[in-house]
Amino acid sequence: MDPPPKRMRMMDAGRGGFPDMGVMSGGGVGSPPGRPSPGDVGVDHHVQQHQQQQQQQQQQQQHFVTEQVDPRMPAKQRTWSRASSACQTCRGRKTKCDNERPICGYCRRVGATCTYIEDSAPATSLCQGVGPRLLGAIENLANLIQRNEENFRAIPQLSRDLSRDSTDYPDSPTFQGRHESGILGQDGGGGDGANKWSKTNLSLSDTAGLDTVLEWPIFPKPVPFAINPFSHASPRSSEVFSPRSPPAMEFYELSRLADLFLANVRPMNPVVEPAVLRQMIKQVAENGPDWSSATCIVALTCALGAISQRPGQRTPSGTPRGYSVEPNRHLASRYWSVAEKRLGFSMGSPGWESVQCLCLAGIWHMYNMDPLQAWKCFSMASNTWYTTSLMNKYDAHEHPPTASHRAETPSADFPQSLTLEQTLYFTCFKSECDLAFELSLPGSILAGVDYPYSLPAPPSLGVTNLDNKALMMEQRSWYYYLAEISARHLINRIAQAQKRCPPHPTETGIDRMLEVFEVFEAQLTDWYEQLAPPISFQVPTGDIAPLTDDLCQMLRGRYLAMRELLCRPFVCLASTISVGITVSESTVARVAEIASRGLQYCLFRIQATSSSPHHGLWLQLRVFVTCSLLLTAAERAQTIPSLNMPTRLIYPQNWRRTILAQKDILSNCWEFEEGGISDCAKVLDWALAKFTLG
Template sequence: MGPRRADAVADNPPPAKRPRAIAARNAYPRRRAITACQLCRMRKTKCDNRRPSCGTCTSLEFQCVYQDTATDFSSFDPASLAILDRVNYAIQLIEQHPSPTGSSSDSLRTYPPGPSEPVLEETPDEAISKSTENSFLLEAQQLQANCASSRLLQWPSLRDLCEPCEVDKLFFNPAPPEESTEAAAPSSSRGIREEDVPSLIQSFLENVHTKNPILDPNELRNMSRYIGEDGFQWNGPSCLILIACALGTISRPFSIDTPGPQDTSRLDARDYTTSESYYTAARKRIGLLDSSIIAIQCAFLIGVFEMYSMRPLRAWLSFNRACTYFQTYLHSSSLGQPVEQSSETVRSRLYWSCLKSDCEMREEIALPPTELTKVEYSDAFPSPPGNAPDPDGGNQTESSMALDASSERSWYYYLSEIASRRIANRVTAALHPLDPEEWVKTPVHHLQRIAEELDAQVVQWAENFPPIVRLSADDTADELSYYLHSRYLDLRERIWRPFLYLGAHSKPQDPNLLIYVRNAGLCLDMIFKHIHICFIRHRHHGSWFAGRSLFTKGLLVLVAARSPNIAMPANWMMAMDTCITGLRYWEDEAPDLRAARLTLQRIYQSVNSIVPAFGSAPSDRIIDQV
C-alpha cells in the first residue's frame, strides 16, 4: 500500500498554488512606512518618530505634528502609492498654483515626472502645503541670510578675493552713537516744540505710515491735540507722538533723484539733529511702558526710525523688543489677565509688521529668530480698517474717512508686501541651501521645475496688483508702486540665481551648460533692472536694505563677468559704476556699506584693472583701513 500511494502522489502532484502567492507578494511587496512629522519633512531630515514630540521638534521647541492617520497609506502597495502621488501632485498644481492670467501657460507650467524621468525625492504627500501658516512660520525660522552677500563671498570665484566677514562684522560694531550724532548734517536743531507736532504728525502719516499702517490716524491726531494742551508726559501716548514726530521730521516726499559721485546722505539729511531730539525723548519713555498695544507700536516705530537713520543693529533690537512685547501681550490675554482692549485688526497688523521686519533683517544678516516665529496668531491677512467715528464725536468728513483713497492705496501695498514676504521665505526655503554645492547635486530638471513654479507665483503676484498700485511705463514717481516693482525684480533674481552659479562655475563640457547659461541670462536681466531701481537718494525704511542689495547685485555681476561661460552685456560696467556710487552715498552713516563699497571696488579692479576706481582716494583701495 505504501509504495503504491507514493507512486500515485508522484504521478499526480498537487497544484503549485503556494509559489504563485509568494510571487505575487514579491511583485508588490507591502511595506510599513514610518511617517515623519511635518517639521522633519519640511527640513528634509530623518525623524526619530518619537511620540508625542520627536527629537528635532523637542530641540527646536516647536509643536510636533504628525500626518493625520486618515491619510496613512503605509499598507498600500507600490503601484497604488505611485498612482496616489501622481493624483495628489495634479490636484496640488490645480488648487494652489493656477496659471497666471495673461501669461504664457506653456512657459510656466510644470508637470509631474514622466515614465522616463526619475521620480523626485520629495513626493507631494511628503510636503507641507505652501499655503498654510504653519509652513510660513517654519520657513521664517529657517532664514539664516542664505541669499545675502556674505554667502556670495564664499562662492568659488570670489572666496579668494576677500574675507566674507569683513563686511558683516561692521554690522555688529558700528560707529558709536555720539559720533553719528555729531557728524550729522550741519543744520541747527529746532529742538522739541509742541507747536510743531500737528505738522510733523501729518508728515509722518503721509510719508511713513503708508508703508506700515499699524496706527489709527484719527487716534494719533487726537493724541497730538492733548499734547498741544497738556504738553509731553511720561506715558505711552507721549512716547508714540514723539517717535512719530521724529519720523515726520526725517522723512521726505518720495523722489527718484539719483545721487552724484560727490553727494552724501548726511548732507541731504535736513533737520537730522531735530529728529534725533524727538527720537531720544521717545527712547527715554519706552522703558517705562508695560506690555501693551501702544508699547508694541512705540517699539516698532523706534525700529523704523533707526532704519531711516541707517542703524540696522539698533533697529533689529527694537523690532525684537516689539515682537517680545507682542508675545507677552498674547500670553497675558490667554491667561485671562486684564489687558488693553484693541481691535483684532490692530493686533493683526502689528503681528504681521513685527514678523515681516524680523524676517527682513534675518534675511540679510544671520541673526537668531524671535519667538514670535513660533506663535500661530493669525493665518489670514490683516483686514483694512472700517469706517470709524470721528474722535471729536462729530460726523466724518471726506478727509477723515477711515479708508480714503490714500489709505486704500496704502492697504493694497501693505497686503502685497505681506504676500511677497511669504513668497520670499518660500524661495529661500526651496532654492537656497547654506551650501551652494547642493545646486550641483540637484538634477537640473528638478531645479528647473522648482524655479519655474516659483517664478509663476511671483508673476501671478505682480499681475494681481490692483490698478491703483500697479507700476506703468509712464509713471515712476509713485512710491508704493516703485517699491513693489523693486520687490518683484528682486524675487525673480533670487529664483534664477542658482543657474547663475551653475553657469559661472561649470566646465565647458557640462551637458547642461546651455540650460544654465540661458537661465543665468534671465537672472542678469533682473539684476540690471533692480540696480537701477535701488539707485536713488530718497531716504526710507529700506534704504539700508537697498545699499546691501546694490552690493549683492554687484557681486553677482562680477561672478558672471569673471566666468568665460557667460556673455556680458556691453553696459555691465555702467551697472558696476552705479552700485559703487550708490554705496558711497550712504557709507558715511553705515560703516558696513563703506566696507561693501571697498570690497566691490577691489574685486571689480581684479576683473578689469584698467577701469579707474571711480575717483576714489588711494586709501579707499585698502579695505583694512575701514
C-alpha cells in the first residue's frame, strides 16, 4: 500500500501535538463527530498504524507539549513542568522506565547501573576528563593547608580586595599622577588640591585607632572595660566652678592671655592673625564686650591662653601685678562662659569670623578632653566655611570687587600671613580628619569642595631678620603648618591603602602589602628630608624623650605616627596569623623585620608622649594605650603554639618597664573621666597584667 499523502501526515502530526483535537470515534481531523472525512476511508489502516507508533512518545511528552499549546495563555493557567525521563539503561533499550529512584525496577531486576540524565549531566559537564586530576589536586591542597586553614579561607576576599579600587594603591598610574611635590617648594597654586583631599577623605570604615586594635583576635573577648570616648565627667567637689561674674576685660589682662594664646596655641592653629587679634582686644577693652563675633574671638583666645598656660610659664611681655591669681582652669572657664553665649550669634551671620569662632571652640573642647563636642564645632566650622564661600562667590559674581576692596593693608610688625580662607579650610578639614581617624565619625563636607589648592599660599615674610623674634616665629609657624598638612595628606593615603589589605593574606597578598609599604616609606622619607631647618628634628634612635620645642615635638610625633602606622599591618600579621608554609623564607624574614620595627616605633611613640597641656593630648593618650596594646599583643602571641611568626620578632628592650615609667609620668592625665581617658587607663592596666583582672 502506498504511503499516506503529505497532507495526511501533517494532519497526523497535528493530532499528536494537540490532544484536545485527537482522533474521535469514526471521525477525522476537523470533521464533525460521526461524519468521516473523504480521505479517511483510504488511509485508515495507515493512520492507525502511525498512531500506535507515536502513542508511547505522546504519553511521555504530554505535560510538556500541553504547556506549549498556546503561548498567549495567561500565566495562571500555565504550569511549567518536565516529565520524568527514563534512565540511560532504559533509554538505550528503548523501553519504558518506571522512573523509580535511585534505581528503577528493570535495573534492580537485572543488576544494571541505573543513571539518570539530570543526575549525571552536571558531573559529566564539569568533571569529564579532568575529574581524577581535579580530585587529586584538591586532596593535595587540603594536605598542604592543613596547618593554615584559616588563612586560605580569605582567598576569595583577597581577590576582591586586590581587584577593586586599584587607584588607591600608591603604585597605580592614577595614584602616581597625584604624587605630592615638595612640601616647602610648592606654592599652593596646584589644581589638584580638591582631588587629593576628596580622594583621601576618611569615612566611618577608615578608623585605625584604639577601638580597631582591640578588635584583633589576639586579645581576649569581651574586653572587660568599655571605653566611652564621649563620656562627661561628674565634677569633683574641689573643682566645681560656676562663673557668676564676667572676667576682667582690661587691656593688660586681655593682652596677657592673648600672648599665651599666641605662644601656645596659634603656632599649631594659625586661624587668627596676631595684628587683627590685637586690634579686636583694643576695641573690646575700650568699648566693652558686645555680642559681635570679634568679642567672641577675644573671649575664646583668652580662654585658650589661660587653659594652655604651663606651670611656671611667663608671657613674653611679663605678667603685670595684680593678675593671674585665679587657677588657670577657673579663669579659662570664665572667659569661655562669655564666648559660649556669643557663639550662637556668631553662627547666625555666616562669615570668616564665624568660622574662626567655631574653630577656636573646637580647640577649646579638645583641651577639655571632649572629642565629640570638638568634632561638632569643627564640623559646623566646615559647613560655615562652605556657606561663606558660596555667598562670597555669588556676591563677587554680582558685585565685582573694586581695586580698593582688593587692596590689603600690611602691618608694620606682622606682615601678611596665610590667606585666611585657605588657612581656615585646611584647619577645619585637618581637625576633622584627626578625630575621624581615631573615632567612627562621618566625613567632612569639605571633602567634596572643588578647592583649587593643595597647600595654603605662603605668606609674604620679606627678608628674614634674626633679631625679629615675632617674624621668626611667624616663619616657623608657617613651615610647621605646611608640613602638618602634607603629613595629613600622607596619613590619609596610608589609611586608604591599608584598608584594602585582606585580613588573612596569602603570599600574593603579603607581597602586595610589601609593595605598598615600600612606596609609602619612600614618600615618608621625602617628607622628612624636605622639612625646613627651623622645624627639623633628628630621627629617633635609642631612648627618646619629649622635645622642648612644641613645633618639633608635634612634627616628630607625626613622623613616628606614620612610621608606626606603616608597620602596623605587619605587627598584626605576625601577632594574629600563622603564615602559610607556601610563603617564601625571604618574605617571612621581611615581614618579621618590618613588624619588629613597628614594635620599636610603638615604644618611641610612648616615650614621646608629653604631659604638657595641648589640644592633642586626648589623642596622644589614646595612642599611648594603642601602642602599649600592640606590644602586649606581640608578647601574648609568643604563648600561642599555632603562630609561627612571634619567635622571629625582635622586641624592644625593657619595653614593659618603659611603659610603666611613662605611665607614672602621665599620672595626672589618667584621672580624667572626660573622653573615656580613665577607661583607657583601666584597659592599659588590664593589658599590662597579661589580660587578667587584679
